[in-house]
Amino acid sequence: SQKIEQNSEALNIQEGKTATLTCNYTNYSPAYLQWYRQDPGRGPVFLLLIRENEKEKRKERLKVTFDTTLKQSLFHITASQPADSATYLCALPSSASKIIFGSGTRLSIRP
């Protein structure tokens, strides 16, 4: 069955730098991949979706890449701010109707 691997260790970076988070999957390449943000005590919030035929997607300071050869997606936040501190979840379809989530990577931006 499809599995998602996200770095379970927290990522701590300096404000203004680019944060890069990794999402690896194990089996077949999914038709698309989603990234969500989750703050403590809140539900996940959708950020970006990238399809298998797209190499890169951007939204303001966010950029997502999708490499089906490496079975990997990278999530970048440029010019990071303390307000970007949160847990970021990767999600992809495991079947026609079901989406599975990774365990998330906690990002901390220090001033």
Next chain:
Amino acid sequence: EAGVAQSPRYKIIEKRQSVAFWCNPISGHATLYWYQQILGQGPKLLIQFQNNGVVDDSQLPKDRFSAERLKGVDSTLKIQPAKLEDSAVYLCASSLVGEIEEQYFGPGTRLTVT
């Protein structure tokens, strides 16, 4: 636009007791999901409804968990009897019907079983 509403926000019960959670999805969203999120893990799908029909309940522990979505709008998730390992946040999400849809999540209900 109002978001996904859930209640209660917090619940503490003893093991073997029962508990129910309520979810009101975004108006017009035909698909509704219940997830269990254990601390430090990602959300795990328990059950997915489209209108009032079940699309996927393969990971729902049916000996103790049940869910319904009467009239294709609100939904309730029940646990009876609860076990210690049921301590988690229970998230409800909804989405429009489509091939690829982003999910809108509610704030969740934090359940502690003692």
